[in-house]
Amino acid sequence: RASLPQLDSAAADRSDEETGGDVIDWDNLGFGLTPTDYMYVMRCAPDQDGGVFSRGELARYGNIELSPSSGVINYGQGLFEGLKAYRAPTNDCSRKGSYMLFRPEENALRMQHGAERMCMPSPSVEQFVHAVKQTVLANRRWVPPQGKGALYIRPLLIGSGPILGLAPAPEYTFLIYAAPVGTYFKEGLSPINLLVEDEIHRAMPGGTGGVKTITNYAPVLKPQMDAKSKGFSDVLYLDAVHRRYIEEASSCNLFIVKGGVVATPATVGTILPGITRKSIIELARDRGYQVEERLVSIDDLIDADEVFCTGTAVVVAPVSTVTHQGQRYEFRTGQDTLSQALYTTLTSIQMGLAEDKKGWTVAI
Ligand code: COI
Numbered sequence: 001r002a003s004l005p006q007l008d009s010a011a012a013d014r015s016d017e018e019t020g021g022d023v024i025d026w027d028n029l030g031f032g033l034t035p036t037d038y039m040y041v042m043r044c045a046p047d048q049d050g051g052v053f054s055r056g057e058l059a060r061y062g063n064i065e066l067s068p069s070s071g072v073i074n075y076g077q078g079l080f081e082g083l084k085a086y087r088a089p090t091n092d093c094s095r096k097g098s099y100m101l102f103r104p105e106e107n108a109l110r111m112q113h114g115a116e117r118m119c120m121p122s123p124s125v126e127q128f129v130h131a132v133k134q135t136v137l138a139n140r141r142w143v144p145p146q147g148k149g150a151l152y153i154r155p156l157l158i159g160s161g162p163i164l165g166l167a168p169a170p171e172y173t174f175l176i177y178a179a180p181v182g183t184y185f186k187e188g189l190s191p192i193n194l195l196v197e198d199e200i201h202r203a204m205p206g207g208t209g210g211v212k213t214i215t216n217y218a219p220v221l222k223p224q225m226d227a228k229s230k231g232f233s234d235v236l237y238l239d240a241v242h243r244r245y246i247e248e249a250s251s252c253n254l255f256i257v258k259g260g261v262v263a264t265p266a267t268v269g270t271i272l273p274g275i276t277r278k279s280i281i282e283l284a285r286d287r288g289y290q291v292e293e294r295l296v297s298i299d300d301l302i303d304a305d306e307v308f309c310t311g312t313a314v315v316v317a318p319v320s321t322v323t324h325q326g327q328r329y330e331f332r333t334g335q336d337t338l339s340q341a342l343y344t345t346l347t348s349i350q351m352g353l354a355e356d357k358k359g360w361t362v363a364i
Contacts, residue, residue, distance in 0.1 A: 020141045020180060026148040029182030031313060036061055036151075038138035039177040040131045044121050045161065045170060051121035053174060056131055058138050061177055071159025071169025076215040078158040079114040081107045082312040083275075084150035085136045085178075087143045088352045088363060099136050099143055099151075101362040102350045104129045106275045111157055114211035119168040120157055128155065128174075133364050135176045142180045146351060149182040152313065158214075184251065184313040185233050191320035191333040192233035192309070194249060196298065197223045198325065201240035202247055202270075209247070209270035216272075220250040234309075236322065238298065239270065246296045252311030253277040254319075256296060256304035257289075257338050263300065266293040276310040276346070279360065283345050284338065298324060307331045308339035316343040 024034055041064075042056025071077035086100045108128035115122035123131070132153055136143065143151040154177055161171030185192050200223045203209020208216060220235065227235045236254065239245040247265055248254055253274045255264045262284045267273045281291045301307065307319040318333045318340065334340065348354035349361060 020144075024180065026144050026180075029144060029149040029180055030186065031152075031181050031184045032179075034142070034179050036139040036142045036178050036180070038135065039175055040135045040138075042123065042127070042131065042174045043160070044172045044174070046121055046168075046172075047170060053121065053123045053127055053172075056127070056174065058134055064173070064175065066160055067162040069162040069164055071161060071163050072214070074163065075159070075166060076213070077118055077120065077169055078156065078214040079111055079118060079120070079212050080157075080214055081111050081153075081155040081212060083107050083132065083153050083155075084181075084312060084350070085132075085143055085153060085364070086150050086351045087146050089146055099140065099364045100350065100352045101129075101132060101136070101364065103275050103279070103360050104132050104362055106278070107132075107155065110212060110273065110275070111155065114213060115157060117208060117211045118213055120159060120172055122157060123174050129362070131155070131174070131176050133362075135178050136364055139178045142178065144180050144182075149180060150350075151178050152181040153178045181313070184311075184315075185317060187233060187317075191318040193231070193321045193323070194234055194236045194307075194309075194319055195227040195230065195232040196236045196238065196246075196322060196324040197227075198238065198243065200237075202237040202250070204240040205269060207270065210267060210273060212272060217250075224250045232323070244297055246298060246301055247271055249309055252309040252314040252317065254296070255280065255308050255310065255339075256301055257306035257308075258300075258304050260288070261290045261292065262338070263292045263294060263296050265296050274311055276312055276315065279346060280310050280316065280342055282358070283342055287338075287341065289338070302329050305332050306337050306339060308337075308342075316346060 038058045039061045041059050042053050044053040088098045088100050105125050108125040112122045156175045159169030160173040161169040163169045223235045234249040236249050237247045265271050284291050309317045320333045322329050349356050
């Protein structure tokens with residue numbers, strides 16, 4: 001088992017002197033890529049080190065060298081994760097100057113689960129969380145001021161070694177980079193409009209929809225671009241067998257609310273087990289809602305009072321309309337909705353503005 005270096009205060013010292021605010025406009029952060037200063041890199045060659053990642057290190061953010069025959073480029077052997085670091089409130093002396101992560105060990109475990117499916121070795125939970133902390137500290141000048149956004153952290157696990165025949169790559173790279181972000185959708189915090197896709201499916205039973213492999217994402221670009229060109233925010237996919245049950249959107253999970261009951265598609269292998277999804281289920285139950293993880297049909301959706309999406313990038317996004325086969329359905333949005341209440345509760349915990357009774361946050 002690889003030993004972990006101490007949290008390196010030099011990582012924080014390396015964060016360049018000037019603040020990111022000198023070069024970016026914190027008030028207009030979207031979800032674009034602002035390159036930051038450092039990335040974290042750790043490698044593993046199963047034949048030589050028995051599938052155990054050894055000590056990684058920070059490197060200047062920049063291009064990486066890959067063989068043209070690397071497993072990730074040729075056969076898509078790769079996973080990614082997404083999590084955010086928030087700047088802790090400056091009026092809280094005990095946390096002054098620190099940063100908050102949200103359930104990073106859940107990302108580590110999800111990566112391990114995905115790695116198993118994709119025949120890759122994966123970092124331990126401790127290695128993963130340590131690397132995330134190092135990346136945040138080294139890029140701390142890019143963590144937006146409170147209320148302006150977050151530092152989005154993108155861990156990758158890729159088959160970086162060369163391979164020609166279809167087989168697992170001989171070497172793997174775990175890499176984390178980060179970028180300051182604001183809201184994911186161009187609508188900002190305003191409600192979004194979804195288009196139900198009938199022909200193209202995101203996942204199928206026995207496939208990889210339930211793990212965060214890179215190969216789940218490029219195939220949804222076409223329907224997503226088509227929907228965006230028609231003014232929709234994202235696409236909602238139906239199951240590939242019955243074409244009747246809602247799965248998820250390209251970038252997030254989906255919830256419906258009817259009376260005191262909340263429902264979301266069960267994670268049966270075609271649904272990405274979102275960490276925000278899991279947290280929202282718990283927070284909705286805490287508010288007295290009955291939460292069902294089950295099949296959610298298109299008819300259930302149409303009949304709902306309220307619809308919302310969840311994800312790390314998306315957070316909690318209210319849905320004002322869903323269009324299916326040319327028919328547009330409207331849902332409740334605004335201050336007096338469950339999604340608004342859940343958004344406030346979740347983000348208050350994530351940003352350190354509310355007491356974290358669940359032990360979800362990790363301060364750095
Ligand atoms: C995230 O929410 O972190 C994701 O990975 C979704 C991605 C499409 C931005």
